[in-house]
Amino acid sequence: MKKIRWHLDEQVDRAIAQALKQRGVDVTTTPEVGLLGATDEEQLAFAISQQRVIFTHDEDFLILHQRGVEHYGITYCHQNSRSIGDIVRGLILISEVLEPLDMHNHVEFI
Numbered sequence: 001m002k003k004i005r006w007h008l009d010e011q012v013d014r015a016i017a018q019a020l021k022q023r024g025v026d027v028t029t030t031p032e033v034g035l036l037g038a039t040d041e042e043q044l045a046f047a048i049s050q051q052r053v054i055f056t057h058d059e060d061f062l063i064l065h066q067r068g069v070e071h072y073g074i075t076y077c078h079q080n081s082r083s084i085g086d087i088v089r090g091l092i093l094i095s096e097v098l099e100p101l102d103m104h105n106h107v108e109f110i
């Protein structure tokens with residue numbers, strides 16, 4: 001089974017990326033790839049080019065999804081609604097039960 005590769009939006013706590021990387025998950029962050037200040041559309045374009053699912057706290061990505069903007073997958077969690085541990089466990093669970101193609105133009109909520 002092919003594993004989901006993640007891209008974390010700039011609002012996401014770096015501890016989430018560190019925890020995922022420690023567990024062997026393939027993850028990039030907005031600062032790491034030079035996209036600080038990039039538009040949401042630019043973030044989606046990067047994620048598509050890298051075949052990565054975006055994890056975000058930004059509701060604007062949900063609006064883009066509703067408008068039919070193509071994406072490789074969006075996982076959303078309302079800011080400050082879950083602990084870092086809960087988010088990490090949620091992302092790992094998604095990685096274990098879904099394949100990248102399952103996430104194409106799909107939104108998951110944590």
